[in-house]
Amino acid sequence: MGRGKYTAQEALETLPEPTPTCPVARVLGPRGQHLHEIAVLQSLTTPEINQRLNPTSSAWFTTLAQLPPKYRSVVWVKRGSFVLANLSEQFTDKVGGEIAQVLMAEQVKHLKQTGQWPDQYEAMWEQMMKGQAGATEVEVQSEESDDDPLMAGNPNRQYLGDDETTDDEDSDEE
Structure with missing residues (x-):
């Protein structure tokens, strides 16, 4: 049992508790180098964090959050998913925090119950x-269908066309 197994268990099985310095945030998208743009509600954070990260005083503010190295090979963060973002320390002027936990469906269910x-x-x-x-329903339908339009051709190859000419047509052209 290596470190990776325990990290995976921690990421999938722990039931996190959001705090004012570690609120629930929504991922807007990846920005490269293990950075993700997140949107946080102002009402979920402390006034100090709001002053530092949200100078416009809008209801939502966005910042970059870094995925820690221990989670990089264990969890993948998709656009639109929810995370717990530790905003207590600012790494640079652009990176406002760190992703403490990627929330899975069971963890969100627990947060709703509490x-x-x-x-x-x-x-x-x-x-x-x-x-x-909806995505799983589409996959099931495509498995049942033999006339799948996605399997019609390989987009990575040049389409040469169907050569339906016969010998008679070739001889007429000469």
Whole structure:
């Protein structure tokens, strides 16, 4: 049992607790070098963090969060997923925190049961779960169909066309 196994168990099985310095945030997208742009509700953080990261005083603020090295080969962060972001220390002027936990469905369910899931995220979570269910339905339908348009050709190869000419047509051209 190496470190990776324990890290995977920690990432998948722990039931996290959000705090004002480590609130629930939504991932807007990857920005490279293990950095992800996240959106955080101002009401979920402390006034010090709001002053440092949100000078405009809007309801939402965005910042970059770094994925720690121990999670880089264990979890993958998708656009639209939810994370716990540790915003207590700022790494650079652009990187405002670190991703403490990538929230899985069981962990979000636990947060809802304990009343710690923000109501503002409820519609986004439902939309994300519907999108995942829709993707699995499409996969099932494509397995049943023999006339799959996605399997019609390889887009990485040059299309030469169907050569349906016969010998008679070739001789007429001469």
